[in-house]
Amino acid sequence: MVAGAQTGTTEGWSSRTAFVLAAVGAAVGLGNLWRFPTLAGESGGGAFVAVYVGCVILIGLPLVLSEILIGRAGRSDAVDSVRNVAKASGISEKWQIFGWFEIIAAFFILTFYSVVAGWVIYYIGVMLGDFFSALGAGEPLRGALAGETSEQITGRMGALFENVPMLVAMHTLFMLITIGIVAQGVTDGIEKAAMFLMPAFFVLLVLITIYGAFTGDFGRAVEFLFTPDFSKLTPPVINEALGQALFSMSLGSAALMTYGAYVSRDTKLGPTAGMIGFADTGVAIIAGLMIFPIVFAAGLDPAGGPTLVFQSLPIAFQNMPAGSLIGLLFFVLVFFAALTSSISLLEGPTAWAKEAFGWSRSKTAWIVGLCIYVVGIACALSLSIWSDVRLLPFWDIFADQNIFDTIDGFTGKILLPTSAFLTAIFVGWRADRKLVDAETGLQGGTLAAFRFLVAWVCPIAVGLILLFGIFPELLTAISG
Ligand code: TRP
Secondary structure: OOOOOOOOOOOOOOOOHHHHHHHHHHOOHHHHHHHHHHHHHHHHHHHHHHHHHHHHHHHHHHOOOOOOOOHHHOOOOHHHHHHHHHOOOOOOOHHHHHHHHHHHHHHHHHHHHHHHHHHHHHHHHHHHHHHHHHHHHHOOOOOOOOOOHHHHHHHHHHHHHOOHHHHHHHHHHHHHHHHHHHHHOOHHHHHHHHHHHHHHHHHHHHHHHHHHHHHHOOOHHHHHOOOHHHHOOOHHHHHHHHHHHHHHOOOOOOOOHHHOOOOOOOHHHHHHHHHHHHHHHHHHHHHHHHHHHHHHOOOOOOOOOHHHHHHHHHHHHHHOOOHEEEEEEEHHHHHHHHHHHHHHHHHHHHHHHHHOOOOOHHHHHHHHHHHHHHHHHHHOOOOOOOOOOOOOOOOOOHHOOOOOHHHHHHHHHHHHHHHHHHHHHHHHOOOOOHHHHHHOOHHHHHHHHHHHHHHHHHHHHHHHHHHHHHHHHHHHHHHO
16 A cells, blocks of 8 residues: 555455456446447458457456556545555645546446446346247246337337337336445445456356357357458458447446456465456457347347447347346346446546545445436437437537437547556656556566556557547548
């Protein structure tokens, strides 16, 4: 711990396993389940996967370790931890600015994340109803949504967007669950949830993947994900791989720093960071091997984004033996992944506000959660009745985006890379070297590798993402 830290947390994980599960829970989320597989499939298969894995190892892992070590050394929320480490290193306390960016990023990511998680709850409801009617009809092993046409199934998503009361109700429910858990505290809330949700998530993931491999078109899925097509590796694709690695590992959004502050002194951070990165990447790849055999078996197009999970997959479940049950389990799995992520998205800003205002944990969780909830309603409305509202009309990259996409784009393209860049400069160049080296728990060659990656590779690579995110025309110039 840093000497002279006046503020600080008194909370802590009860074991290393609890920390690893909570951190993996933060990392594994909606980003792994649909964004990664689609990007991989569309952007060169094996070639993209190779670039992505390279980004994880060379940029993601050093940054994961950096964030956790700042948290554990600073022993407080994201802002105070950075300030404590800066103080101990004898450098300007202004460095805390990136702690702020991370908290603001977490706040805004959760506003739209909760809306999407709300869709997931709605689909759990749909699939649950379907499963019970299958049971009632004495056919528990039939396909999902029997008797519906494909148009009816895909039409459900648009209908949900138009159905504002339903959309808001689902967002409300999801925020209530998230706040309820964070309000309970680190050991009684966050840790208990992770210790149940993450093992349940892994069991479902393995079950559905194996089932899909036998009933679906596994060979095509493997081909789609892993056949390397290097001609598709353009600068925008590489840029996208880097951005996805940051988002997927929950970097730049306060989660790892905040969770790091609850880690005990005797946990070795280097290997722990490695486990988190390995688990996150493994889940992304397995998610592809879970989803695509099912999609291909139904003869569907592996189209990107929300349509894949909320439109193509329900059609695929219709054609699958026991699809009614598997579909239900699938949405439960997505829900578990989203919930462990939303918990850590709320914990970052909550830990800060708790220190800053001296409120109790539960009061803070409710107040911060309520603020996020209100902005989330604007995101939900921007899918239909507020679709013409613009948040940043004067900024070309956001000028024609609705509230939802603006917040998503601003956090992903601007805030996350900015914080990640500053984290790398801070840990690689400015923070006290002895303090950093001791926190890593690494020695010899691995320590030297970490130092090189965090000081040189991370700032350059992340700086490029930031530049191209803000000036997309630069990318077009290079690739054209
Ligand atoms: N990693 C999460 C996912 O893949 C999303 C995310 C980004 C996140 N930043 C975060 C989750 C901070 C928790 C905390 O879906």
